[in-house]
Amino acid sequence: MSDATSIPRTSLVEARDGRVANEDQHDDQQVERARKRKRSLRKGTHSCWACKRRKEKCSLGDGGDVCTGCLRRGTKCISQDFSDDDAEETVDANAAPATAARLQHIEDMVAQLTSHILNRRQSYIRYMPAKDMSPSPAAGDTLSLAAPPAYTAHPASPSELIASGTGMSLARSQVLSQTLHSSLPCPQDIQLLRRASARHPVLSTIHITRSYATLRREGVQPTDGVLPEPPPVTSKPVLIAKYLLQVAVSLQEMQSVTYPELGCLREPASVLIERCANTAVNLVMRQDELLGSIESLEGVVLESVYQCNCGRLRLSWMALQRAMRLGQAMGLHLAGRTIHQREALHSLEPSDTHVELPHLWFRIVHYDLQLSRMLGLPPGAADASRNDVPTPFDIAVETPEGYLEQVYRHVMVLALAQRSPTGSSPPDVKSTQALDQELQRAANAMPNHWWLPPNLAESSKSPPKLFWDMRRLIVQMLHHDLRTQLNVPYVLAKGGEADTQRSELARIACVNSSREVLSRFILLRDFNRTASSCRFANFLGLMAAITLVLAHLGGNRRHLHPQDQDQFAFQVDCLLSHQAPSDRAMMEQALETMRCVSSSSGDTLCAQSADVLHRLLEVEASNNLYLHTGTSYVSVHSQSDSNGQPTTGASASASASAPEEGERIFIPYFGAMRIVRPNDNDAAAACETTAKMAIDDGAGMNSGYPPAHGAVDLVDPLLLDLRDEDWMSQSIDMTFLDAFLEETT
Numbered sequence: 001m002s003d004a005t006s007i008p009r010t011s012l013v014e015a016r017d018g019r020v021a022n023e024d025q026h027d028d029q030q031v032e033r034a035r036k037r038k039r040s041l042r043k044g045t046h047s048c049w050a051c052k053r054r055k056e057k058c059s060l061g062d063g064g065d066v067c068t069g070c071l072r073r074g075t076k077c078i079s080q081d082f083s084d085d086d087a088e089e090t091v092d093a094n095a096a097p098a099t100a101a102r103l104q105h106i107e108d109m110v111a112q113l114t115s116h117i118l119n120r121r122q123s124y125i126r127y128m129p130a131k132d133m134s135p136s137p138a139a140g141d142t143l144s145l146a147a148p149p150a151y152t153a154h155p156a157s158p159s160e161l162i163a164s165g166t167g168m169s170l171a172r173s174q175v176l177s178q179t180l181h182s183s184l185p186c187p188q189d190i191q192l193l194r195r196a197s198a199r200h201p202v203l204s205t206i207h208i209t210r211s212y213a214t215l216r217r218e219g220v221q222p223t224d225g226v227l228p229e230p231p232p233v234t235s236k237p238v239l240i241a242k243y244l245l246q247v248a249v250s251l252q253e254m255q256s257v258t259y260p261e262l263g264c265l266r267e268p269a270s271v272l273i274e275r276c277a278n279t280a281v282n283l284v285m286r287q288d289e290l291l292g293s294i295e296s297l298e299g300v301v302l303e304s305v306y307q308c309n310c311g312r313l314r315l316s317w318m319a320l321q322r323a324m325r326l327g328q329a330m331g332l333h334l335a336g337r338t339i340h341q342r343e344a345l346h347s348l349e350p351s352d353t354h355v356e357l358p359h360l361w362f363r364i365v366h367y368d369l370q371l372s373r374m375l376g377l378p379p380g381a382a383d384a385s386r387n388d389v390p391t392p393f394d395i396a397v398e399t400p401e402g403y404l405e406q407v408y409r410h411v412m413v414l415a416l417a418q419r420s421p422t423g424s425s426p427p428d429v430k431s432t433q434a435l436d437q438e439l440q441r442a443a444n445a446m447p448n449h450w451w452l453p454p455n456l457a458e459s460s461k462s463p464p465k466l467f468w469d470m471r472r473l474i475v476q477m478l479h480h481d482l483r484t485q486l487n488v489p490y491v492l493a494k495g496g497e498a499d500t501q502r503s504e505l506a507r508i509a510c511v512n513s514s515r516e517v518l519s520r521f522i523l524l525r526d527f528n529r530t531a532s533s534c535r536f537a538n539f540l541g542l543m544a545a546i547t548l549v550l551a552h553l554g555g556n557r558r559h560l561h562p563q564d565q566d567q568f569a570f571q572v573d574c575l576l577s578h579q580a581p582s583d584r585a586m587m588e589q590a591l592e593t594m595r596c597v598s599s600s601s602g603d604t605l606c607a608q609s610a611d612v613l614h615r616l617l618e619v620e621a622s623n624n625l626y627l628h629t630g631t632s633y634v635s636v637h638s639q640s641d642s643n644g645q646p647t648t649g650a651s652a653s654a655s656a657s658a659p660e661e662g663e664r665i666f667i668p669y670f671g672a673m674r675i676v677r678p679n680d681n682d683a684a685a686a687c688e689t690t691a692k693m694a695i696d697d698g699a700g701m702n703s704g705y706p707p708a709h710g711a712v713d714l715v716d717p718l719l720l721d722l723r724d725e726d727w728m729s730q731s732i733d734m735t736f737l738d739a740f741l742e743e744t745t
Helices: 009-035 049-054 068-073 084-127 149-153 158-164 170-182 187-199 212-218 237-253 260-264 269-285 294-309 313-329 339-343 357-375 392-397 400-418 429-444 463-491 497-527 535-552 567-601 604-629 649-657 683-687 717-723
Strands: 632-635 662-667 671-676 689-692
Touching (some): 212 400, 237 269, 357 400, 400 463, 463 497, 463 535, 535 604, 567 604
């Protein structure tokens, strides 16, 4: 045959190999189709393999082929219609290179970390002074390597513990970061919340890390109050935990009316709040080896805000105690620290941290004092010797809100320090008058129009203006509440004519201040019906209503016949009697507001607050009925013997053992009180039946505002709650709300 028609041997071999390859490829395709053939499933099986392994509910998103669980976790969503081997082999094939890369990355980082530790120790030994232990700054490049010698007395920071091998390992830190990151809302929900917060910023917490003066000077920035982008999964656990708490607190502050986007979330807002907060608190914020940075301190403060918004005031107070100890370990409580020493504090993201450390410490102490007053617990770091009076310079550089809060901190610290440790007598009159004058001077330093209640409906059109008006309203409520608490101990005191006049003057002050607080509470809650928002204002409103009720129950002495009554007290009674109808209308309006907030949000705390106020209003109405019939009256004073002296020893025991009917209630302002009903079977009581509120001396031992004289057979309600095995999970933490220990007769 010719060369043109001949077929080379190499071409035959290539053709044969091609046929074999095609046959092999055809066989592989047949096998692949066989493996991907749909499996027969039981009726009702709809979950994917990933959700089946995790035993989670599998539900598809709107118009998508990926379930919400896989979307949140970032895993591949493979239906059980296909073989499980496909999913496992695909995951293994994709995971093997990634795992090898992560292991290599970890080994490289460990090597770099070891080298850095050795260099740091050598630098510290080389630059450490031999004798002089004063905190003189070293060279610029050594400030970031070693702490100043005066600061080395503090415990090692968590970053140093991790680096030295005694803290959390790097591998554990990465696993923890992945766990925290998996608790974030799905990307769609995060972007939805970011758009909602950009449209109407959530500015309720920006004053925690920046002072009012800075916010006024620089203005509220467009990015303030906008939920930031989530940190990557490779971030430090503290950064992810802080972001989780930011999400939880932002959702708590969002109103469904203002933010209709909340109805479009893939998960309910309540589920997101609980999961984000619990994960961050349990895995990071209560793990001491992870704390020590500025961001961790911010996170612990956010935990306290979250617990307070939930109504768990004791847990909020406990979180503040941890924040205070952490701040002290970082040296924030040292007023003489230099700027260089403060800059040397550990920050995980120095470029993104906009925190004024002195102001953050002030905010922690200020919140601690407020919660300590509310719960009757000792403050954490209230040092009266270091409590300076605000100067006129502070008025010039600060905003009205900032200056007043400095004055209030000064007053709260001194008021707590001047209280008798045994609660056996009211505070010194001159000291209380000095504190009252401090409040007067602070109020007079403000422009007169500043004290007008703001128009929140008009301010809501501008988020920055709404922020300033809300802060002004809260500061106004705090001002009048402090004036109430300064005068409350004298309302319950007994003594001679001078003490009676002081008691009646204090009673007038309490009534006027309570009206101011209550009117602003109604204004705030008519505008904002979200129960978890402005929880502190809820407490101030409730205490003002209770104080107003008790003041109208008769003062410290009221007799049926005016000629037997002290003339000054009689004139005060006449004055308050004319104002009683309008006061009762205001209290009933506050009661209705509490019920509306409870019904709209399902908040148990508001419901029980309304129940307490409702029952006290019933007592006040019954008292007015008795007064009109001339058969009985109610007297608000300490339990005393016939000589007007406090009951002690045997007399107190006899009084405690006497059969008394009625209700007992614990209020931090007053202590433990008993509302005793008249005993119709007692002949002596038929002539002059008296309902006394007996004050428990022991309940105010640790309170900043102890009760007046006398004692009854009550143990501290706080101890009762602590003995309850479920007290940590209680959603109601204010002891007076559940302290009606006996049924009304």
